Amino acid sequence: MSASVGIVLVSHSAELASGLRLLVEQIGSDTVPLAIAGGTDDGRIGTSYDLVLAAIRSVDRGAGVVVLPDLGSAVLTARTVLEDHPRPDVLIVDAPFVEGAVAAVVTAASGADLKTVSTAAKEARNVHKL
């Protein structure tokens, strides 16, 4: 099987990001390259340009990277990083944070390509819980 798509979780909170990582590893897979960029450089609530950039680089196995921000400045920071380092195979995806991460990791674990993983995360918005 070819390399897996990498996933980056960008959150205002390091605890939220690391908790979500534990969850998706249980539901999806602990073999998909997954990195978190949570909080500021000094551990406060916020987002860090450097942490996002490092996270993207750490999960790049050549099959592309999906970046999932939680909201607000996480979105802005992730977009700024991608504008400064534009690559066709690194995508920021507009998806619900928890559901999108679960869908992306499960899909990536099955060997899907970047477009399929990105679509799975986006479609998480349309799946009803009840």
Added chain:
Amino acid sequence: MSTSSNPTTSTTAAPKHEMTVVLPSNLHARPAGQLARAAATFTSAIQLEYADRTVNPTGVLAVMGLGATVGSTVTVRAEGHDAEQAVTALAQILATAE
């Protein structure tokens, strides 16, 4: 588990297979993830049916959204050349979910 298949189908039609499973536990997040990953390894078109709702099991969120509970019956259906293997694999996950 109960099973049915139609080996008499004409050679041009894709094989179909079906099994029903009585859930030994609620169909929650972890088995849903297992089902989705397993379903993605087959080429057959696969369906899970529960309480008059049908979902594609490759969608982990859709599987969770079924809200299938312990003791209820879920039907696994597949159509394609690996239909029987797909149904067997998914029914096994459903039947052993904790």
